[in-house]
Amino acid sequence: MKLITQTHPTESKLTCANAAFKNKDFELAIVLYEDALKHSKEPIRSNILFNLNLLKKRLGPSPAATKAKPEKRDITNNLVPIKHLEPDFDDSEYWKSVGDDPHFHIKPKQERYFEAGWYQIELLVESSRRTNLAKFYLNYGDGYSEKNTFSLPYNSKKLAKRIVYFKEYCSEIRFDPKESQGRFRVIGLHITPVAVADAEDIMLQEMLSQRTKVKLKDSASYKIQMKFEKRAYSNKFILVEHIFYNYQELFTGRSDSIAYEDWIECIEKPSLPTAEQVNLNIINLSIKPVISVVMPVFNTDEQYLSLCIDSVIAQTYPHWELCIADDASPKPHVRRLLEAYAAKDARIRVVFRKENGHISHASNSALEIAHGEFVALLDHDDALPDYALYFIALAINANPDAQFFYSDEDKLDQNGARFEPNFKSDWNPDLFYSQNYVSHLGVYRRELLNRINGFRPGVEGSQDQDLLLRCLPHVRHDQIIHVPRVLYHWRMVEGSTALASGEKSYTMNAGVKALQDYFLTVNPRISVEPGQVPNTYRVRWPLPESPPLVSLLIPTRDRRALTETCVRSIIDRSTYTNYEILILDNGSVESETLEFFEQIQKEDRRVRVLRYDCPFNYSAINNFGVLHARGVVIGLVNNDIEVISPEWLTEMLSHAIRPDIGCVGAKLYYSNDTLQHGGVVCGIGGVAGHSHKYFARSNTGYFSRLFLTQTMSAVTAACLLVRRDVYEKVGGLDETNLKIAFNDVDFCLKVREAGYRNLWTPYAELYHYESISRGIEDTLAKQERFGGEVEFMQKKWGDLLKIDPYYSPNLTKDREDFSITSSDHV
Structure with missing residues (x-):
């Protein structure tokens, strides 16, 4: 220590510690790191803890403890059930998972039970499903989050194990034994500390045994390959971090794989x-x-x-x-x-x-x-x-x-x-x-x-x-x-x-050519261009030389800020201009709202405000609006919509005027840029659900479907275009039986039954601040009304709700994420 401080008289204790680490004076480095830790803050503190733990694990236990083996911490009987779990009264050793998110909490038996460091998790479970995925959430003092999670796939009654790293002291652990319903028992669960050198060897050995499944992700790959081939390499302290980085690849993405293995088997x-x-x-x-x-x-x-x-x-x-x-x-x-x-x-x-x-x-x-x-x-x-x-x-x-x-x-x-x-x-x-x-x-x-x-x-x-x-x-x-x-x-x-699609990049050009040649025989004005992901395409359908008038119907009641955002985003951001906006006022009383209605009609002659002084009935309001609309194309637009893509109306209209197309829906996001609407799938939740709901805006979805124009059974009326003649042919929205919910699904199914295809496009993007103005089903009367609408839909459409032709029967009806159906629900 004296030598280093004399060599670096003006440098901090942390710099001295790093120098000692580099010079392989590990005992000195530990002293300096511990001293620097007293006054450090994030993110430096995490880096110090990481290096300090590496050094301690590398040096091994103190001389007094050299004969002691690492404590094998059995926490099998230390599980506190929290959610979606019920005891099996027929056998006290078993649990029943009654939901898709069963989990326990693991409370440490004593203070500082799970210090920062390397651990091996060993898990033995008997489950009603052959293949399963367990997850462990680590609480470092700031709650649980996905970023501090480890997965462990396992087969029923077969021991599964893996290496994990706790980056700092872990106050408690959440343990999710499976991601499905069913019966199970935890035969054994151990979390055992291991030395860094042992952790490194275990990880490398497992990666070697599953070499074909590992995708090494960075420049450390070369050094890891050297280790595979039993060659020498330097600086193991840094390398172990890279090994763990690649070791994680053995477990990422295993949820879908396990679900498919279960589907094959069951x-x-x-x-x-x-x-x-x-x-x-x-x-x-x-x-x-x-x-x-x-x-x-x-x-x-x-x-x-x-x-x-x-x-x-x-x-x-x-x-x-x-x-x-x-x-x-x-x-x-x-x-x-x-x-x-x-x-x-x-x-x-x-x-x-x-x-x-x-x-x-x-x-x-x-x-x-x-x-x-x-x-x-x-x-x-x-x-x-x-x-x-x-x-x-x-x-x-x-x-x-x-x-x-x-x-x-x-x-x-x-x-x-x-x-x-x-x-x-x-x-x-x-x-x-x-x-x-x-x-x-x-x-x-x-x-x-x-x-x-x-x-x-x-x-x-x-x-x-x-x-x-x-x-x-x-x-x-x-x-x-x-x-x-x-x-x-x-x-x-x-x-x-x-x-990998990138292995044959020429396929994209060939695909564009094939489609262009095909559409030359359909309509020479149709154009084709590469899509947003490899080997996908965007087909642009032309508008007629005399663009049709579109009537955009916006039901509302008060909430000036919400409605004004919607209306002005249409006016200010839409490249298509031949439209009219009909604000259907369902009893607004706030002066600022009435002031906006008067003001916006003076500003833009395409805007009209129509009074509809009857109890709220979404279907009836829109049917009323269609009676007063002048356009040949009707647009149903919620007042909590905000335009993102300027071509949204051009895109939707180009499809709505195609003779074989009925309703056209848009890609809608919540305000946090997660998906609200990617088309409607029949049967989810008993009636219908939104495709890929809550997926991130950048997520391409199931086989890129979130980035592809496609036929769907239905689309939401929060933003829907349809030709007026089609609207009238099927009798509009059902204002008798479906006053609030499912009127758009019912309408789309009537349109499909009349021989038209409903279509969803990802190229019309808007925000949808869903149900802000109407609120949630929070009263007994609302809940009873909603239940009645569910019953009506199921009775009217029957098997058509159970079998959606644009959604595989092998995909789940319990969630909106396009995941594989579980054997527990077959």
């Missing part, structure tokens, strides 16, 4: 027929089509090519042929392998192209040798589950007039594990224009493909989307059938779009 597998049932059903099929599986091949890895072909051979439906076109692969194993398979099974047919022509030409070569009534498309390194063609055959029999079938899909990692399922919408034209969500498994009637001359060269990278686009003029919407089962596995290998 929902998919029980739904699959036995071999005897399959054979009996096939015998009884009235149509037994031959399905030609078309597969272009080029230089495929031998292992993956074999796995791909084997997945076809394993099909439980026997009436298939595999048509392979090798696109002049230079690697010798390709021909050898293909010839061997063709010799083994007569249903496998191979053509060897003399020159490389890329995927479209190769696919056409495979099509030329196909004889089946239907054609299924398969990439050379992917795989089909063994029941894929069986379920396609069932769908063909159920829909004998159909021209095209597509299924759900998922991905395979390099170990063959399934993940990231894409549970799709039924046929959704605008979603397809925005993204090739259809993708795999795609099965076409062969006559249809012959009619359009197969694949088109020049759009490689988006050849599948181009193929379906060119089929659309020859196919009715009801002839496109979605099979809501996972019948295709994309393999996540280097160079595959399953791994």
Whole structure:
């Protein structure tokens, strides 16, 4: 210490401590850090604590304690139930989770029980679900938050463990044993302190054992790779922080993975027929089509090519042929392998192209040798589950007039594990224009493909989307059938779009070209441009040369500030100008509000104020407004709306005037920039709920759906455009049965029933300060009225509320987050 202070006479104690640390005088560094800690403040204090803990753990226990092992802290019986938990009275050792957020509090047995440092968590739980995710929230004195959370995935009755780091003294812990309902018991829960060197070794060993699942995130990756390869590296004190940073990747995102594993085990597998049932059903099929599986091949890895072909051979439906076109692969194993398979099974047919022509030409070569009534498309390194063609055959029999079938899909990692399922919408034209969500498994009637001359060269990278686009003029919407089962596995290998869309950046340009060429045959004024995320597109629909008048109806009562913000944001920020604003005054009495009404009508002649002096009835007020509107397009707008994007009205109007479109909805945010409305999904909460509610504004949503124009069953009337003739055709809003709630859902379902598609666009962005003026259902009368409206909707629409064609039955109806349905609710 004397040497350092003489060398650095003007520097602080913290600088001296850092110097001692650097010079590896660790005992001196501890003394200096502890002294500096007495007078430090955040964020320096946290840094000191981190370094101090590293030093203490590295030096190990004091000589007096060298024989003592770290205390294994058993807190199994120290759990205090807080929420969504009930004891199981049939067995006192078990608990019942009665909600989606069950949790305990762990109170320390003594003061300073969980000091800053490294710990190993060991958890053993018996649960009604096979796979689960536990979460631990650490309270450092300022409450619980997501930033101080650790996750631990586990299987029922199997020990799970992981390393965690407490950055400072932890006063208590919240323990969430699972994220679903069900029965469980905590057999064992231990939180044991470990030395930093041991923590480092445990983390590296686990990362090595799961190397293919780890994505190293920063420049420390090189040093970690050196450790993997047992080479020397320096400065372990700094490196352990980077190791932990990457170690976390083993646990992030596991919630969705666990939910999918549970879905496979508890929902998919029980739904699959036995071999005897399959054979009996096939015998009884009235149509037994031959399905030609078309597969272009080029230089495929031998292992993956074999796995791909084997997945076809394993099909439980026997009436298939595999048509392979090798696109002049230079690697010798390709021909050898293909010839061997063709010799083994007569249903496998191979053509060897003399020159490389890329995927479209190769696919056409495979099509030329196909004889089946239907054609299924398969990439050379992917795989089909063994029941894929069986379920396609069932769908063909159920829909004998159909021209095209597509299924759900998922991905395979390099170990063959399934993940990231894409549970799709039924046929959704605008979603397809925005993204090739259809993708795999795609099965076409062969006559249809012959009619359009197969694949088109020049759009490689988006050849599948181009193929379906060119089929659309020859196919009715009801002839496109979605099979809501996972019948295709994309393999996540280097160079595959399953791994990362950025690996094939040329697909974006090919997709734009395919869409532009298609829309040239529909309307040459329609334009296409890249979307906001890779491999998505924005289609701009034109307005007529004489833009139509839009009547924007705004019901209100007093609340001048709220209404004025809404009205002035429309006037000041909207690029589309041919509109009128009808303020529907439902009994305003405040002088400042009445003053604003008079003032705004003088300022802008497009604004009119109409009195509606009747009890509040949202449906009746808007129906009254339509009677006095002059526009050919009606806009229903809440008074708590504020415009964000200047093109909001242009965008919504461009869709509303399309002859096949009914209601058009906008993307609405709360004031904190979380999502309020991303379209309406029927069945959520018993009637309907908002898609992706509370997601961050930047979140792309489920397979980018928050950034894609798409058909939805309904949209909110907080900001809705519809043609006047459509409004009147379905009788407007129901002012008798739905005075307050669900009138917009009911209206949209009537519009859909009349043959129109309701559409939601992410390119019309507005704030929605929801229910500020009307308030919440806080009285008995309001609650009884709301309950009556729920009952009316369920009675009127029945199964249409249970089955939303634009939302997968494999996704939850309990929440609005597009998460996978739980086996506890099946």
